[in-house]
Amino acid sequence: MNGFVALPTDVQLAIQAVVVAVVAFAIQWVIVAVPWLAFLANYAREWALLLSALLIDFIQNALPTGSDDVSIKLILFILALIGMFVKFAAARQVKGFSQTQP
Numbered sequence: 001m002n003g004f005v006a007l008p009t010d011v012q013l014a015i016q017a018v019v020v021a022v023v024a025f026a027i028q029w030v031i032v033a034v035p036w037l038a039f040l041a042n043y044a045r046e047w048a049l050l051l052s053a054l055l056i057d058f059i060q061n062a063l064p065t066g067s068d069d070v071s072i073k074l075i076l077f078i079l080a081l082i083g084m085f086v087k088f089a090a091a092r093q094v095k096g097f098s099q100t101q102p
Contacts (some may be wrong), residue, residue, distance in 0.1 A: 003065035007056065007072060014079050015059070016052040023048035 007015075027044045030037055063071040 005060055005063040005065060005068045005071050007060055007075065011072060011075055011079070012056050015056055015075075016049070018079065018082055019052035019055060020045070020048040023051060 024044050027040050027047075031041060059075065063075075
């Protein structure tokens with residue numbers, strides 16, 4: 001049975017930022033596809049914060065104990081990969097990732 005690996009605050013905030021961005025992106029995509037669901041945008045932040053809290057709790061309970069430093073570095077590596085993907089998509093001006101939207 002796994003124990004509990006406490007993630008540092010900065011890692012928790014990074015996970016929270018990723019979840020907030022993904023939820024906002026998903027809700028905007030749904031609103032574009034189904035315009036009458038525009039009211040969902042009012043609740044995006046609350047849903048994102050709830051999902052990020054659940055994800056952080058799940059990650060902290062799922063990581064193996066005994067090698068906490070390695071587990072935390074793995075999470076940081078995954079977050080770095082996500083950041084590289086976002087930078088790559090923004091550089092390629094992928095719709096939804098670029099700074100200059102039409």
